[in-house]
Amino acid sequence: MSNYSDIFEYDPLTGRLKWLTATSQSIKVGSYVGWMNFCGYLVTTVRGKRIGVHRIIWEMHHGEIPAGYEVDHINHVKHDNRIENLRLVDRSQQNKNKKIYINNTSGVVGVAFRKKYSTWRAQIRSDGVTKHLGSFPDFVSACEARIVAEVSLGFHKNHGGN
Structure with a gap:
């Protein structure tokens, strides 16, 4: 030391x-x-x-x-x-305590609008593996899925913040 x-x-x-x-x-x-x-x-x-x-x-x-x-x-x-x-x-x-990327358009890490299908996609990446959490009819449902996944995978509470 x-x-x-x-x-x-x-x-x-x-x-x-x-x-x-x-x-x-x-x-x-x-x-x-x-x-x-x-x-x-x-x-x-x-x-x-x-x-x-x-x-x-x-x-x-x-x-x-x-x-x-x-x-x-x-x-x-x-x-x-x-x-x-x-x-x-x-x-x-x-990697579980990162700022939100500047090019994020939804304001939530791992949540994006899919124009082609008019749905919201939620996904999460942990330990080098990206997991699709589902497609949702509304933004709130996609965000909820993402939050549940973050908690279960031990993401820091500041992950995705500024």
């Missing part, structure tokens, strides 16, 4: 890290750590390796992240690194 507590100070109110020591000439002690990468995560460089700030914070609180696990932002805000917003998950769990 890396001893990040020697390098960083964690602010539990903001979820931000500050530099305790200058690890290079460009670092000012007391300044905030990281920059936002193209995916929206705060990242920094430690000992020549680029790493997500959320991963550092997790390891400062809970120890090394086991192989095959990721740190999930529960509320989907990628720069909200408060420890209560972070959880350790495997890829399957991570």
